[in-house]
Amino acid sequence: MQRMLKVIIVLGIGMLMGACAAQANPAPTAVPTPTLPAAVYTPQSSVDYCVSCHTDKNALIQTAKPEEKAPSESEGVG
Incomplete structure (x- = not known):
């Protein structure tokens, strides 16, 4: 006993004693991150071509x- x-x-x-001992691998030091250049705002045109395309009768007919005729329910193997 x-x-x-x-x-x-x-x-x-x-x-x-092991808990109080000096650590073999010290904590990593902070590495400064590179600064990125500020983004430059370039406004883009806000032209909306949807309405003009979807209301063009000739373009709609061409595309x-x-x-197609849908098969009736009474046709086919049953």
Whole structure:
């Protein structure tokens, strides 16, 4: 019983001394980050071509898909 108590005391002292010892790997120092140049704001034109394209009758006719006849429900294998 006394031997076990001595082992526990020695281990406890060893743990305390290990915690107080100097660290082998010191904390990394802060590395300054390079500063980026300020972004230059260049306004872009806000022209909206959607309305003119979607209301052009000739362009709509030229780009439209031909209408396909949907198969009726009574046709086909049943």
